[in-house]
Amino acid sequence: xxxxxxxxxxxxxxxxxxxxxxxxxxxxxxxxxxxxxxxxxxxxxxxxxxxxxxxxxxxxxxxxxxxxxxxxxxxxxxxxxxxxxxxxxxxxxxxxxxxxxxxxxxxxxxxxxxxxxxxxxxxxxxxxxxxxxxxxxxxxxxxxxxxxxxxxxxxxxxxxxxxxxxxxxxxxxxxxxxxxxxxxxxxxxxxxxxxxxxxxxxxxxxxxxxxxxxxxxxxxxxxxxxxxxxxxxxxxxxxxxx
Amino acid sequence: xxxxxxxxxxxxxxxxxxxxxxxxxxxxxxxxxxxxxxxxxxxxxxxxxxxxxxxxxxxxxxxxxxxxxxxxxxxxxxxxxxxxxxxxxxxxxxxxxxxxxxxxxxxxxxxxxxx
Numbered sequence: 410x411x412x413x414x415x416x417x418x419x420x421x422x423x424x425x426x427x428x429x430x431x432x433x434x435x436x437x438x439x440x441x442x443x444x445x446x447x448x449x450x451x452x453x454x455x456x457x458x459x460x461x462x463x464x465x466x467x468x469x470x471x472x473x474x475x476x477x478x479x480x481x482x483x484x485x486x487x488x489x490x491x492x493x494x495x496x497x498x499x500x501x502x503x504x505x506x507x508x509x510x511x512x513x514x515x516x517x518x519x520x521x522x523x524x525x526x527x528x529x530x531x532x533x534x535x536x537x538x539x540x541x542x543x544x545x546x547x548x549x550x551x552x553x554x555x556x557x558x559x560x561x562x563x564x565x566x567x568x569x570x571x572x573x574x575x576x577x578x579x580x581x582x583x584x585x586x587x588x589x590x591x592x593x594x595x596x597x598x599x600x601x602x603x604x605x606x607x608x609x610x611x612x613x614x615x616x617x618x619x620x621x622x623x624x625x626x627x628x629x630x631x632x633x634x635x636x637x638x639x640x641x642x643x644x645x646x647x648x649x650x651x
Numbered sequence: 652x653x654x655x656x657x658x659x660x661x662x663x664x665x666x667x668x669x670x671x672x673x674x675x676x677x678x679x680x681x682x683x684x685x686x687x688x689x690x691x692x693x694x695x696x697x698x699x700x701x702x703x704x705x706x707x708x709x710x711x712x713x714x715x716x717x718x719x720x721x722x723x724x725x726x727x728x729x730x731x732x733x734x735x736x737x738x739x740x741x742x743x744x745x746x747x748x749x750x751x752x753x754x755x756x757x758x759x760x761x762x763x764x765x766x
Contacts, residue, residue: 443741447694451687486744497687546669 415475422474433470440482441466444489450547451497458493465492513551516541526646600647605640608633654681654717660729662710668697671713675724678715682722691749692722692765698745699726699761705737721766733759
């Protein structure tokens with residue numbers, strides 16, 4: 410803190426002039442920005458955090474005395490962090506990280522699929538992050554959480570028109586579904602090589618589990634799972650574009 | 652009760668901060684912390700790592716020792732320089748506000764007790 414800052418604080422204490430206080434706040438506004446940035450990705454928008462941090466900065470400026478034997482930044486930092494944490498506590502009923510993750514998952518999944526098609530290979534977390542305006546860390550966390558929990562939300566939008574899974578839940582028409590499935594199944598088989606065909610026939614023709622197929626082939630279940638994903642991706646490209 | 656410690660040696664590469672944050676989250680989870688506290692731990696470790704990078708150190712050695720309801724995180728630089736050499740005016744206040752205890756060791760290491 411410079412001598413000029415000391416003079417500003419002394420003048421503010423002496424006169425109570427709001428304009429002087431505002432000069433101090435503007436000078437230290439960077440602290441509110443930096444500290445608000447530290448609490449990003451917790452389900453609260455940066456603008457809201459910045460507002461809370463700014464109000465705390467004003468409070469700190471009003472309470473600080475230069476003879477406190479502290480720099481203003483040392484005095485104000487815990488005040489601002491305290492206010493931000495209090496804000497999180499007050500909002501605890503409405504902010505839940507898992508919910509945020511659920512909400513992020515469809516966006517990340519869409520980006521993953523679009524990028525996979527565009528680049529003809531799986532994207533990196535950073536590429537998904539760039540596409541969705543999130544951080545790579547968030548992408549990794551969301552994917553990790555969804556993988557480990559194997560969860561999807563019924564509220565999740567699953568097509569371009571914004572329909573949720575809940576809206577799509579209905580009764581199956583066995584006859585209609587049978588025709589479509591049979592046609593699709595036969596077309597799909599024609600697009601695959603021998604090994605892929607065999608896996609799909611065992612999986613859907615004979616209704617075997619991935620584990621059972623893995624045992625037949627003498628490979629791990631993970632391998633079959635990855636092979637299946639590759640097959641789907643191949644079919645999506647061929648059938649989806651045609 | 653002390654649980655098994657996690658030891659991490661990480662080069663001073665800014666983007667590796669997320670490796671550190673994810674490890675920290677795992678360690679904090681092992682200590683039984685809730686989501687808010689886990690987020691605090693991530694902020695704390697990223698802050699110290701950023702200070703180590705600022706100081707131009709080659710890398711950092713970090714030990715996470717989880718206990719029930721408590722996490723002890725100790726930092727040292729790979730080159731033996733003080734961990735907080737590159738700290739800015741807000742680093743220590745941030746650590747003090749978020750961690751229970753901030754202990755600067757004589758050899759320049761830093762130990763944080765978070766509970």
